[in-house]
Amino acid sequence: MAKSLGEKKVSNLVPEDLALLVLSKLPIKSLKRSGCVKKSWSLLFENPSFMTMFRNNFISIPHSYYDDTTIILQEVVHRPLQTPRVKFYFHSLSSKRFENRLKFHLPNPFQEEDPNLYIVESGAANGTLCLHRGFDELVLWNPSTDELNVVPSGSMVSMPPYRESFIKLHGFGYDHARDDYKIIRYFFPLDDHDLLHLNLSEEDVQRDEISYASVWEIYSLRCNTWKELHVDMPSHCYSGLLYTNGICHWLSKSNAEYYLVSFDLSNHVFFTTFAPLATPRYIDPNLDFKDLRTRLVMLNGSIALISWYGDTTTFHISVLGELGVSESWTKLFIIGPLSDLFMYPIGAGSNGDIFFKAGDGKLVFDLRTQMIEELDGVEETYSRIIFYKKNGGINH
Template structure:
């Protein structure tokens, strides 16, 4: 007598045991196993299961955070807004009370070296920095080693073209043991009458900037120490033109960013670029059902790495909905697991996620950022951390990886 796999599973695993086991699985595995048994497939409709799943999701440590620390990156103005500083702190302690300032690399001995930091975490201990002059630096703070990335061939174009270079991702190619950067390059005509040659075009203007100079994408390889043009057409980052972008992620050989299809209220996508095969995936982002609410009060969505998973944070006024992604390219695999709030009306937007279910939020200018603990549902102040114009939380893991050895 032939017994189906489903009948075997049903006969040998009681529902209470399957409830216990499945609640500890990652979402990707749970979605897959839901096809085995109808009872399992409806666990997400069971409030008790969801409570258990959420508790396990934030309490079971993920290997991504082994030996990891937190970096707090800030952009600050002085009292009369004439001077900008870029402090970077290593945080530790139960309430992040231990704060050590790190000094950015200063290859050209500037009086005030300041950089923006790409993506929300270091990659094998390496951070990718860039500044307003299109300088890019790879930096390992642990061994105090850095490398200035050489210019692209596009920089030799005639001076009457203004060049816009927008970095979209930094990551690791595990097959080639290489570190790569991907960015989009566009052009506009300039004349002597133009006061600002660095105006960032809108997303629609990227495709219509110049008759003879089409925008394109290029990838930098650390092993080759050079840029090369790639034959790709990718959706651009919805925060393009802004250095203050918390929505660039890296995880398992892929970088991710948010893109909007048509204007402010268009469909929003997670764009995922794989560094090994240099291919792209898009995933429609979750949305809020507005009912009687005003869509103008919906905050710009954010994506963070939450306990090793890609998470969407979508806010309406002071309430934030958190969903995690089960499978790239499958919008139906977004699963809402937390609703935070309503919080204080001075909380503005998420600036990153830490370990064990910590979500960090920016507050109105001049007020220090806060941490919301998903385990305790409590807000914690960051002792000794002052407010800033802009703040960002970065996951950092110390490493002895030498950038120079990779390059050679």
């Protein structure tokens, strides 16, 4: 049948500018996969104007990861002329520029006048924090309900011949399959030669300057016991710890190559994702690779790796699109060079904010506006930033 003269021809083609607008709002994982649709889309990461649009959307589009969350700032203040000489503070930060603060009243599980407790840096899991004093005195605490559980000593720690041990916490999280909270760590006993070198730093240990046979352990709150993990898992940790959706993450290194190690708390298996930090050219070919420093953070719901060199104030931020897929790492942001006041990042916020330790306090860099603000009222001290979501409880 002949077409009527008034019938308009409808095109199936989407205008390129509209297609790019849609693509700029996709997650990195989806955008990477869209490259197989047409050649021009596979080259989008080399398109400066598109990447500017993509970065803006990546930071500004709200992510469900941050629903009902608040930021917790831990401060450890050293006061050499006072008693106690070290004071621990926990604050929740809210409002647009974090000026509203609520002080947490820490639990006192060891019945001391001033309990010194650090937050395990992997963060909160299902409303619960893991606190530690040393690495064999651990507490699970839900600030919303004030539920508290003291974790017993590990089986390997109490096993003869009772030698000194080097213990490293590698994560705390929630096992959704078993409705259970778990902690993973490794430790190794020190022999008589090692005892003469107990003042070695963690970096010395990671360079294998002492001999050891490491053992992995995992704690289950539901069973209230530790058990040995029979896994040949990389134990060296070169950045902050992360917990996401039942998986604990840390950055490790082998033969001058970096890997993200991810341990699944439900099935007790791990896998690695190569991180593109194997050569100095990843950041600057003129810098010494040995001075490379890193920190893992959550950036708008995605695993991100901040990289910098110790004597610089330029920070590179790469985001992982898909666990286990090395090619999905994408360098999205370069910050700096910044003022010499910036020392190193201590965490990230929900709106593109990167928190830094500074020479005289804490600074916040806004990735969207490129503006710098000072976090008022924070002393020159050790600090840590984590996210806390008020849900769940400590179940047995």
